Amino acid sequence: MGKIIAIANQKGGVGKTTTAMNLAASLAILEHKTLVIDADPQANTTSGLGHDPKTVETSIYECMVENIPVKDIIIKTEIEHLDLVPSHIDLVGAEVEMINMDNREEKMKEVVAAIKDNYDFIIIDCSPSLGLITINALTAANSVIIPVQCEYFALEGLGKLLNTIKIIQTRLNQELEIEGILLTMYDVRLRLSNQVVDEVKIHFKNMVFETIIPRNVKLSEAPSFGMPAIAFDAEGKGAIAYLNLAGEIAMKNGFQKVTQ
Numbered sequence: 099m100g101k102i103i104a105i106a107n108q109k110g111g112v113g114k115t116t117t118a119m120n121l122a123a124s125l126a127i128l129e130h131k132t133l134v135i136d137a138d139p140q141a142n143t144t145s146g147l148g149h150d151p152k153t154v155e156t157s158i159y160e161c162m163v164e165n166i167p168v169k170d171i172i173i174k175t176e177i178e179h180l181d182l183v184p185s186h187i188d189l190v191g192a193e194v195e196m197i198n199m200d201n202r203e204e205k206m207k208e209v210v211a212a213i214k215d216n217y218d219f220i221i222i223d224c225s226p227s228l229g230l231i232t233i234n235a236l237t238a239a240n241s242v243i244i245p246v247q248c249e250y251f252a253l254e255g256l257g258k259l260l261n262t263i264k265i266i267q268t269r270l271n272q273e274l275e276i277e278g279i280l281l282t283m284y285d286v287r288l289r290l291s292n293q294v295v296d297e298v299k300i301h302f303k304n305m306v307f308e309t310i311i312p313r314n315v316k317l318s319e320a321p322s323f324g325m326p327a328i329a330f331d332a333e334g335k336g337a338i339a340y341l342n343l344a345g346e347i348a349m350k351n352g353f354q355k356v357t358q
Contacts, residue, residue, distance in 0.1 A: 100131075100133070100214045100215065100216070100217035100218055100219055100220045101218070101219050101220070101240055101241070101351050102210060102214060102219075102220045102222065102238060102239045102240045102241075103219065103220070103221050103222070103239060103240065103241050103242070103243055103277055103347075104222040104224055104232075104235040104236055104238075104239040104241075104242045104243070105117050105118040105121070105221065105222065105223055105224060105242075105243050105245065106224040106232055106235065106236065106242050106243075106244060106259065107224075107226070107244055107245055107246070107255075107256075107259060108226055108227050108228045108232070108255055108258065108259055109226065109254065109255045109256075110226040111247065112245045112246060112247045112282060112283075113245045113247060113280075113282035113283055113311060114223065114224065114226065114245050115138065115140075115142045115143050115146065115223055116282070116311075116317055116321075117243065117245050117280060117282065117311070117340075118134060118136075118143055118221050118222070118223035119134065119142075119143045119146045119147060119223070119321070119326050120317070120326045120327050120328065120336070120337070120340040121221060121243075121340055121343060121344055121347070122134035122180060122219070122221040122326075123147075123175075123177050123180055123326035123327075123328050123329065123340075124326075124328055124337075124340045124341045124343065124344035125180075125218070125219050125221075125344045125347070125348065126177050126178065126179035126180035127177065127179075127328055127341065127344070128341070128344055128345065128348060129179060130179065130218040130219055130344075130348060130353065131179050131216070131217045131218045131219075132179060132180050132181070132217060132218060132219045132220070132221065133172070133180075133181045133182070133183065133213070133216075133217045133219070133220045133221070134147070134180070134181075134182055134183070134220075134221045134222075134223065135158060135182075135183040135206075135210070135220065135221070135222045135223065135235075136157075136158065136182065136183065136184055136185035136223050137158055137185065137189070137206070137222050137223055137224055137225065137231055137232075137234070137235050138185055138189070138223050138224065138225040138226075139185060139186075139187055139188075139189040139190040139225060139231075140185075140225070141154075141157075141184065141185040141186060141187065141189075142223075142321065143182075143185070143223045144157075144182065144184040144185050144186075145321065145324065146320070146321035146324065146325075146326065147175050147176075147180075147182050147324065147325070147326065148175065148176055148324035148325060149173060149182065149184055149324075151184065151185065151186055151187065154184045154185075154186050156170070156171045157171065157183075157184045157185050157186040157188065157189065158171075158183050158184070158185055158189065158206075158209070159185070159186055159188045159189040159191075159192050161183070161209045162192055162196065162205040162206060162209060162234070163192055163195050163196065163205075167212065168183060168209045168210070168212060168213055169212060169213055171183060171184070172213070176325065176329065177326070177328075177329060181217075189225075189231065192230075192231060193229055193230040193231060196230060197230075202230065202234075203230070203233050203234060203237050203270055204234070204237055204238075204270070205234055206222075206231075206234035206235055206237065206238040207234070207237050207238035209238075210238045218353070219347075222235045222238065222239060224236075228258070228259065228262050233262075233266065233270070236262075236263065236266045236270075236271065236274060237266060237270045237271045237274075238271075239271070239274060240273060240274070240275065241274065241275045241276065241277035242263060242274065242275075242276055242277060243277045243278055243279075243280055244256070244259065244276065244278075244279045244280065245280045245282045245311075246279055246280065246281055246282065246294075246298060247281075247282050247283040247294075248281055248282065248283050248284040248285070248288075248290070248291040248294040248295060248310075249283060249290065249291075249294065250290060252294045252297075252298065253297070253298070253301070263276065276305055277347065277350075278305060278306065278307040278347075279298060279302050279305050279306045279307065280306075280307050280309070280311065280343070281294070281295055281298060281306065281307070281310045281311065282310075282311040283311065283312075283313045284310045284311060284312050284313060285312070285313045286312070295310065307343060307346060308346060309339055309342045309343040309346050310339070311336065311339045311340065311343070312335050312336060312339060314327075314334060314335050314336035314339075316330060316331040316334040316335075316336050316337070317334075317336035317337075326340075327340060328340065328341065
């Protein structure tokens with residue numbers, strides 16, 4: 099049975115999609131069969147893995163709203179062991195269309211149930227909101243990774259997200275755990291970055307991943323070429339950081355550690 103991990107933070111610009119795309123690719127590079135589900139209407143994970151959202155005919159939207167079997171829309175990526183369930187701008191309308199559905203918070207859970215045994219890891223990229231699609235992702239997931247950027251106001255809104263997770267644990271998904279808090283956009287030269295790291299570790303202790311994602315130009319450039327950092331610049335600091343994160347998560351979930 100695959101481990102389903104949602105990447106969530108309602109605060110935009112924290113490296114959420116960068117994390118979803120690069121973590122999934124790194125897990126695949128470590129030979130774990132991995133599926134990434136793009137549950138963000140912006141569809142940046144879809145384009146970042148080399149597929150134009152404008153040409154996507156069937157997406158996670160149709161699976162959730164029209165009950166299209168997810169196995170019929172899975173796309174192979176250029177990276178071995180990595181598959182993609184694409185997104186499309188139509189996903190914006192899904193929340194309105196789902197509003198009167200029975201068990202509307204569990205639509206993604208129903209979608210994923212059919213294929214979760216086919217993968218070691220399923221990574222869900224959530225939209226930067228706490229709307230119905232994100233709630234669906236958290237209801238379907240076994241755990242959640244929360245990216246937090248090493249910048250001013252880093253902890254802003256985090257309490258609201260943690261409260262939402264607590265509500266979902268109580269009402270919809272008792273098994274949901276916090277996989278970890280991931281520090282992103284770290285600049286070793288900035289005192290502020292180091293202060294944020296210290297503050298987050300004081301607040302959340304062992305919930306914080308050992309791996310910290312640096313601010314890195316190649317991480318930003320790679321999606322414009324339709325590829326994750328590991329394929330764009332395998333020796334770059336950003337790619338190595340996500341590879342280390344993948345190893346940390348794999349080991350935490352009972353897979354043998356892969357040494358670099």
